[in-house]
Amino acid sequence: MTKFIPREFIQELLNRVDIVELIDNRVPLKKKSGNNYFACCPFHTEKSASFSVSHNKQFYHCFGCGAHGNAIDFLMNYDRLEFPETVETLAKQLGMEIPRETRMPEKQAAAQSSLYDLLESVSQFYQKELRNYPRAIDYLKKRGLSGQIAKDFNIGFAPAGWDHVLKNFEKQKFQLHDAGMLIKKDDGGFYDRFRDRIMFPIHDKRGRVIGFGGRVIDQGEPKYLNSPETPIFQKGHELYGLHQALKANRQLKQVLIVEGYMDVIALFQQGIQYAVATLGTATTPNHLQRLFRYTNDIIFCFDGDNAGRTAAARALQVTFPVMKDGVQIRFMFLPDGEDPDSLVRKEGKDAFEKRLQDASSIADFFFQNIMSQTDINTTDGRARFVKLATDELNHLPDGIFKQMMFEELAKKSRTTVEQLLQPKKPAATPSVTQKAKSPSALRLAISLLVQQPELASYLKEPLPKLDLKGYDLFLQLIDIIHQNPGLNTATLREFWRDKPEEKLIAKLAQLDHMVPEKGIEQEFLGSIERLTEIGRKQTIEHMLIKASQSGLSEEEKLNLQKLLKIQLFES
Numbered sequence: 001m002t003k004f005i006p007r008e009f010i011q012e013l014l015n016r017v018d019i020v021e022l023i024d025n026r027v028p029l030k031k032k033s034g035n036n037y038f039a040c041c042p043f044h045t046e047k048s049a050s051f052s053v054s055h056n057k058q059f060y061h062c063f064g065c066g067a068h069g070n071a072i073d074f075l076m077n078y079d080r081l082e083f084p085e086t087v088e089t090l091a092k093q094l095g096m097e098i099p100r101e102t103r104m105p106e107k108q109a110a111a112q113s114s115l116y117d118l119l120e121s122v123s124q125f126y127q128k129e130l131r132n133y134p135r136a137i138d139y140l141k142k143r144g145l146s147g148q149i150a151k152d153f154n155i156g157f158a159p160a161g162w163d164h165v166l167k168n169f170e171k172q173k174f175q176l177h178d179a180g181m182l183i184k185k186d187d188g189g190f191y192d193r194f195r196d197r198i199m200f201p202i203h204d205k206r207g208r209v210i211g212f213g214g215r216v217i218d219q220g221e222p223k224y225l226n227s228p229e230t231p232i233f234q235k236g237h238e239l240y241g242l243h244q245a246l247k248a249n250r251q252l253k254q255v256l257i258v259e260g261y262m263d264v265i266a267l268f269q270q271g272i273q274y275a276v277a278t279l280g281t282a283t284t285p286n287h288l289q290r291l292f293r294y295t296n297d298i299i300f301c302f303d304g305d306n307a308g309r310t311a312a313a314r315a316l317q318v319t320f321p322v323m324k325d326g327v328q329i330r331f332m333f334l335p336d337g338e339d340p341d342s343l344v345r346k347e348g349k350d351a352f353e354k355r356l357q358d359a360s361s362i363a364d365f366f367f368q369n370i371m372s373q374t375d376i377n378t379t380d381g382r383a384r385f386v387k388l389a390t391d392e393l394n395h396l397p398d399g400i401f402k403q404m405m406f407e408e409l410a411k412k413s414r415t416t417v418e419q420l421l422q423p424k425k426p427a428a429t430p431s432v433t434q435k436a437k438s439p440s441a442l443r444l445a446i447s448l449l450v451q452q453p454e455l456a457s458y459l460k461e462p463l464p465k466l467d468l469k470g471y472d473l474f475l476q477l478i479d480i481i482h483q484n485p486g487l488n489t490a491t492l493r494e495f496w497r498d499k500p501e502e503k504l505i506a507k508l509a510q511l512d513h514m515v516p517e518k519g520i521e522q523e524f525l526g527s528i529e530r531l532t533e534i535g536r537k538q539t540i541e542h543m544l545i546k547a548s549q550s551g552l553s554e555e556e557k558l559n560l561q562k563l564l565k566i567q568l569f570e571s
Contacts (some may be wrong), residue, residue, distance in 0.1 A: 005084065005087055005098065006099065007494065007495070009096075009098065009099060010072075010087065010491075010494050011484070011487070011491045011494065012096070013087065013090055013091060013094065013096060014058065014070060014071060014072070014488075014490045014491045014494065015486070015488075015491060016094050016096070017058075017071045017090055017093075017094060018055075018058075019053060019055075019058045019059070019060065019070065019071045019074065019490065020037055020053055020055050022071050022074065022075070023037075023039075023053055023060065023074060024037070026042070026078055027039045027040075027042045027051070027078075029053060030049070032049075035054060035055040035056045036052050036053065036054050036055070037052070037053040037055070038050075038051060038052055038053070039051045039053075041062040041064055041065060041067065042078060043062065043065055043067040043077060043078075043326055044062070044064060044065040044067075044325055044326030045326070046064050050062055050063040050064040051063075051064075051067075054489075056488070057451060057488060057489035057490065057509065058070055058071065058488050058489060058490035058491075059489045059490055059493070059509055059510070060073075060074060061509075061510040064325070064400065065324065065325035065326045065399060065400065066324070066325055066397065066398065066399040066400075067324075068506050068509070068510050069493070069506065070489070070490035070491075070493055070494070071090065071490065072086050072087065072090070072494070075089060075090065076293070077293070080293040080294055081293075082205075082293075083497075114175060115175060115178065115179050115230070115231065115232050116208045116209065116210070116232065118169070118172055118175055118176065118179060119179055119181075119201075119208075119209040119210065119211070119212075120208070120209045121169070122165060122169065122176075122181060122209075122212075123154055123156060123199075123201040123209050123212075125156070125165070125168055125169075126156025126157055126158055126199040126201075126212075127154055127155070127156040128156075129156060129157045129158070129159055129164075130150075130155065130156045130157040133157050133159065135217065136157040136198060136217060139198065139217045140155065140198065143262060143266075143341075144266065144269075144341075144345055145265060145266070145269065146269060149265055149268065149269045152244070152268070153200065153201075153244065153265055153268075154201045154209075155198065155199065155200060155201075155265075156198075156199040156201070157197070157198060157199060158192065158194040158195055158196065158197045158199050158214060159195070159196065160195055160196035161192070161195060161196075162191040162192055162195065163191060163192060164192055164195075165181055165182065165192045165194075166182060166190055166191065166192055173190050176190075177190060178230060178231065179211075179227075179230055179232070180193065180211060180227040180228040180229075180230045180233070181193055181194070181212075181227070193225075193227075194212060194214040194225065196216065196217065196220075197214030197215055197216055197217070197225065198214065198215045198217060199212050199213075199214050200212065200213040200214070200215070200240070200261045202226075202227070202233070202238060202240055202279065203242075203243040203244075204232075204238060204243065205242060205243055205246065206243070207243050207247075208232075210227075210230075210232045210233040210238065211226065211227030211230065211232075211233040211238075211279075212226070212227050213225070213226045213227070213240070213261055213279065213280075214226075215261070215262075224260065224261075224280070226279055226280045235278075235279045235280060235281050236281060236284040236286050236287070237284075237286045237287070237290065238279055239257075239276040239277065239278065239279070239287055239290070239291070240261055240264055240276060240277040240278075240279055241264040241265075241268070241275055241276040241277060242276050242290075242291075244264075244268065244273070245273060245274050245275070245276060246294065248268075248273040248274075249273060249274060252274055252294045252295040253274070253295065253297060254274055254295055254297035254298070254299060254356075255274050255275075255276060255291050255294070255295050255297070255298050255299070256272070256274060256275045256276070256299045256301055256332075256340075256356065257275075257276055257277070257278070257283060257287075257298065257299065257300050257301060258275050258276070258277050258301045258340050259277060259278075259301070259339070259340075260277055260339075260341075261277060262341050263275065263277060263301075263339060263340040263341050264276060264277050266340065266341040266344055266345065267340055267341075267344055267352075270344045270345070270348065270349045270352070271349045272344065272349060272352065272353065275340070276291075282311070282314060282315070282318070283300070283315055283318055283319075284318065285318055285321065285322045288318070288319060288322050289322055292322075292324060292327060296326055296327050296328060297327075297328045297330075298327070298328070298329050298330070299329075299330045299331070299332055299356055299359050300312060300315050300329070300330070300331050300332065301332045301334065301340055302315075302331065302332070302333055302334070303333070303334055303339075304333040304334050304335060304336055305336065308333060308334070309333070309369070312331050312333075312365065312369075313369055315331075316362070316365070316366055316369070316392070317392070317395075319362065320392060320393075320395040320396050321395050321396070321397070322397075323362075323396055323397060323401060324397070324399070324401075325399040325400045325401050328361070328362075329361075329362040330356075330359035330360060330361055330362065331359055331360045331361075331362065331365045332355060332356060332359040332360075333360075340352075363404075363405060363408060366389075366392070366405075367389070367408065367409075367412060370385060370388050370389050370392075371385065371412075373385075373388060374388065376412065376413070382413050382414065385412070385413055386409065386413045386415070386420065389409050389413075390409070390420060393405050393406060393409065397503075398507075403417075406420055406421065441527045441530040441531055441534070442468055442470055442471060442474060442527075442531060443470070443508070444513060444523070444524075444527045445474060445524060445527040445528060445531065446470065446473065446474050446477065446508055447508040447509075447511045447513050448513060448515070448520060448523065448524045448527070449474070449477050449478070449481070449524070450477070450489060450492060450493075450505060450508045450509050451489055451508075451509060451511075451513075452489075452520060453481045453487045453488065453489070453492055455520070455521065455524045456477075456478050456481040456482060458521060458524065458525060459478065459528065463475065463478070463528075463531070463532075464531065464532050464534075464535025464536070464539075465535060465539075466531060466534060466535045466538065467538060468531075468534070473501055473504075477492075480492070480495055489509050492505075493505055493506065493509060540564065543556060543559070
């Protein structure tokens, strides 16, 4: 939905909102220096105020946990809202109306609304059918489910046969196909996707039915069958049971991630109303980022066998890149032959929750897993241990947690953090275009530009052509600023929301470049001069190589002589 809100409207929204006022209404701020305000961070526990809000940039940054962003980011994280809800909330506060066409093209919005209504009707059909099939009811009773819990989760039954849904919703067969409920035959006809299965409606956060999961009662494959991806259902984003968990808990203190529908439902019935399940996929970064909006404590639940520990190791790889300071991730491993459904019935709520309290921290499991792959009592074993660990730890975002993990690695490998983080020496002498000052000049120029977009107005001469990593981003920044006068850091950041460069832009927006306020313009132009010099030297290198290989034209020779004279004069 993000893409259907015009960027121009979002810019206007951010131009009108005052981030200092917005945050101060939720977290009291104190002015300490210049245009910066400070408070104790609302996103992690701390005693000293390290949460900074810049009035000029309309940007916030916590020096403790690394939280950062503009007014939209703050509301998304503090009020735990999705992007569209955040924009709507800010617009309402400012008395602004989101243009009707921004929410979604009218036909598409109507089509999606129709799918939600249609799937709700199908869910009610399945629930009514369940009452007519004692065999299905007996199955649920044998699994220990009460009538009330079946009602709470809207459990139903898809009768055996090829066309029950098709016949009951004949007029909407094309929409049913779009929603994944019907499969198209070679002759152009349709048949029901779900047959002779217990049906579990999948709800989005707002409680709308977006898909189904079906489980066979007797023998059959696949045991579980999920709706396919549709315009309203993306498996990598949705979690079964999240709607019910949010409904049951005013505030989610923790979330338990389990494997299946029955696990979630059985746990809920036993009073553990904070379990969710992925939908036929492994946990994704999108799943975790969604859960981080509601809780800072996530527990993964896995089987205790080798397959379970392998799955846990994969979950680690997904978790590390999105890990945040202040978040607690733990790993719980079940006894052999048990799943959450069977274990909670056998032990009861208190004993099961005691297991959750004893779950391994992400750090403990990580080091245990790496240490199981080598012998750290030998020199070469410790070297392999360090290599395996650093390869994974380097995926962590910069912050306190990453620092602490490297400190723990240093202890276990009998080395120091400085040695672990020491950059490798280059194998060969770098060319002039690879010297350290070139990336730093570019990094400084981009950082200054992100923090003060108006600097782009000082660029009068055409910029050089450069073969430097990140230079395309610099040119793109300048182009965006020129096309959108009046941008500040907050509005500029929105151009990269949900894009690969988003983290880099946010990082540069809060980079302390140590340049005095009065010297920023001069420093920016100085970095441009250094980039121009690098471009000139790159051109000379390329022309000299060409001269030695295929020769230069007369015009190129004259150009080379001119560049060499400039280089000689400047040196």
